[in-house]
Amino acid sequence: MPELPEVETVRRGIDSLVVGRLITRVEVGRERTVRRTSREALIDGASGTRIVATRRHGKYLSCDLDSGEAIMIHLRMSGRVLVVDAGTPRPPHTHVVFHLEATEELPAGEMWFVDPRTFGEVVVYDPSRPSELVPELGRLGPDPLDGGFTAEVLGSRLRGKRGNLKATLLDQAVVAGIGNIYADEICHRARLSPHRVAGSLRRDTIERLHASIVGVLGEAVAAGGSTLEDTQYVDAEGNEGWFQLEHRVYGRAGETCRTCRRTRISRTTLAGRTTCYCRVCQR
DNA sequence: AAACAAACCTGTGCGC
DNA sequence: TGCGCACAGGTTTGTT
Numbered sequence: 001m002p003e004l005p006e007v008e009t010v011r012r013g014i015d016s017l018v019v020g021r022l023i024t025r026v027e028v029g030r031e032r033t034v035r036r037t038s039r040e041a042l043i044d045g046a047s048g049t050r051i052v053a054t055r056r057h058g059k060y061l062s063c064d065l066d067s068g069e070a071i072m073i074h075l076r077m078s079g080r081v082l083v084v085d086a087g088t089p090r091p092p093h094t095h096v097v098f099h100l101e102a103t104e105e106l107p108a109g110e111m112w113f114v115d116p117r118t119f120g121e122v123v124v125y126d127p128s129r130p131s132e133l134v135p136e137l138g139r140l141g142p143d144p145l146d147g148g149f150t151a152e153v154l155g156s157r158l159r160g161k162r163g164n165l166k167a168t169l170l171d172q173a174v175v176a177g178i179g180n181i182y183a184d185e186i187c188h189r190a191r192l193s194p195h196r197v198a199g200s201l202r203r204d205t206i207e208r209l210h211a212s213i214v215g216v217l218g219e220a221v222a223a224g225g226s227t228l229e230d231t232q233y234v235d236a237e238g239n240e241g242w243f244q245l246e247h248r249v250y251g252r253a254g255e256t257c258r259t260c261r262r263t264r265i266s267r268t269t270l271a272g273r274t275t276c277y278c279r280v281c282q283r
Numbered sequence: 284a285a286a287c288a289a290a291c292c293t294g295t296g297c298g299c
Numbered sequence: 300t301g302c303g304c305a306c307a308g309g310t311t312t313g314t315t
Contacts, residue, residue, distance in 0.1 A: 001307080001308050001309075002308095002309090003309090032291095032292090059309075059310095074309085074310090075309090076291095076308080076309050076310075077292085077293095077307080077308040077309060077310095078292085078293075078294090078308080093293090115292095116292080116293055116294065117291085117292045117293050117294085117307095117308085118291080118292055118293080119291065119292065119308085119309065119310080120309095136310085136311090160284090161284090161285095162284070162285070163284080163285055163286080167285080167286085170309090172309090172310080179308075179309070180307090180308065180309085181308095228307095232294095271286085271287090272286090272287070272288080273307095273308080274306090274307080274308095
């Protein structure tokens, strides 16, 4: 599912394929995708503008427009952004189509928002007043790929947390961008049980956790994210990621641990989420 | 503060 | 083959 690495990969795709191009026209199919405002708000806000930059905070993707406003895209569970040549047949569940003017290098194109489960959202908002339409942005914790995300910052975010580590890593207000897959992979690399009380970690352990967060997410970005068998995550050009080949615990319950090679991966439920870990490697 | 459930949706994979 | 059902996942909201 789209977590930080997948959203970052999509952002880079938009950055290289769409930034600078004129959005000539916008079509909105399913109104649910634009439920935060309206069909008209997205069409009126995006038509005739150019995306001048892209940003990402956690799983929230923003495309800054030359109008001064921005398009916020959240993929939630099944959202995808695809950039294709104009006229390409659209797959089912294509809810938003941004028509892109041709450039010197590229023919006329379309940027699609495709989302079978319709949890995802697209909204035009004013980045100088995010609290008006996208108040969640103001509640997000630090982004792990931001240079300011140090072990000290992580420590301060964990201080006083009495919940378990898994639930705490999933809390977007603590650290932004970690979802179920990477939470499990991060705990494993840090050799920490997901049951540990987050606020009880000592300094050297927090440094290990910090290195794991930055390492796992960084490597996943380098691998273009994780494309699972049962999901359809692909980047803006339709390419699959390959970090799933590096997963050591996620989705491997009952299989032999790839780290110690002798323990079967355990499965439990934490924070309402399936959680996989090695009870020997992770303490 | 935190743990939990439910809600939002659809496609998939399972057992029968 | 076909049906029903559990399940997956991100986030908000409501309840305990």
